[in-house]
Amino acid sequence: MVINDIPVIAIDGPSASGKGTVAQRVAGKLGFHYLDSGALYRLVALSAMRSDADLADEHVLSDIAARLDVVFEDAEIWLESENVTDAIRAEACSNAASRIATYPRVRVALLERQRAFRQFPGLVADGRDMGSVVFPDAALKIFLTASAETRAQRRYKQLMEKGIDANISTLLQDLRERDARDSGRSVAPLQQGEGTSLLDTTSLDIGQAVDCILRQYAEI
Numbered sequence: 001m002v003i004n005d006i007p008v009i010a011i012d013g014p015s016a017s018g019k020g021t022v023a024q025r026v027a028g029k030l031g032f033h034y035l036d037s038g039a040l041y042r043l044v045a046l047s048a049m050r051s052d053a054d055l056a057d058e059h060v061l062s063d064i065a066a067r068l069d070v071v072f073e074d075a076e077i078w079l080e081s082e083n084v085t086d087a088i089r090a091e092a093c094s095n096a097a098s099r100i101a102t103y104p105r106v107r108v109a110l111l112e113r114q115r116a117f118r119q120f121p122g123l124v125a126d127g128r129d130m131g132s133v134v135f136p137d138a139a140l141k142i143f144l145t146a147s148a149e150t151r152a153q154r155r156y157k158q159l160m161e162k163g164i165d166a167n168i169s170t171l172l173q174d175l176r177e178r179d180a181r182d183s184g185r186s187v188a189p190l191q192q193g194e195g196t197s198l199l200d201t202t203s204l205d206i207g208q209a210v211d212c213i214l215r216q217y218a219e220i
């Protein structure tokens, strides 16, 4: 089979919109592979912070991105043989990842690594530019979103369940800042591109969102 014949479902959307949760479930239902592209930007951020790299130095950061020694194994992520599944979700890492993601050289350095996830029988990929840049020929492109208030509530609940203290208004402010940075950057900004279906989950539960995507995929 030629690589471009392997189907891709691209799910893009803002922070805490539920992309990861929904994409993983859709992949599970279809028996497809799953790519969490945001994790790659987070890994570059973690690696850079750990080596005290200058987060404003695009060349150093793209070098880190190109050399990332990472293994994705089921739901676990390993960086240089260390399990960093939780470490990359820390708020400092989220913010650094969003800043680092504005650099074109970093994005180019991660491009082929993301495309390598396209394997038989198919791939569900989530991020900000899955449908626009990484897999422009995706079979189905979804823009998954929810109101900022709903996303902040969901993130709050998610953190509380993990025993991490949080504050709703701070979370809401952080989400808005990240939204503005991810949507306002000049390279591969988060946007609902042409041929992309909008899925607003503000009043949908996870199961309803998953079913909606599976239905759309079945109708192609």
Ligand SMILES: Nc1ncnc2c1ncn2[C@@H]1O[C@H](COP(=O)(O)OP(=O)(O)OP(=O)(O)O)[C@@H](O)[C@H]1O
Binding pocket: 013, 014, 015, 016, 017, 018, 019, 020, 021, 022, 038, 154, 155, 157, 158, 201, 204, 205, 206, 207, 209
């Ligand atoms: N439709 C929904 N209804 C209720 N809760 C949801 C829904 N979708 C996702 N959630 C919950 O919202 C939280 C955030 O979801 P998730 O981590 O998948 O978002 P994300 O878009 O991948 O975030 P990020 O971009 O920050 O990685 C999770 O706790 C998830 O279970």
Ligand SMILES: Nc1ccn([C@H]2C[C@H](O)[C@@H](COP(=O)(O)O)O2)c(=O)n1
Binding pocket: 015, 016, 037, 038, 039, 041, 042, 094, 097, 098, 099, 101, 102, 126, 127, 128, 129, 130, 178, 182
């Ligand atoms: N395809 C992608 C995926 C992620 N990013 C950036 C923007 C986010 O703020 C950051 C972390 O992503 P998340 O784990 O929240 O999905 O990485 C991007 O620019 N492009």
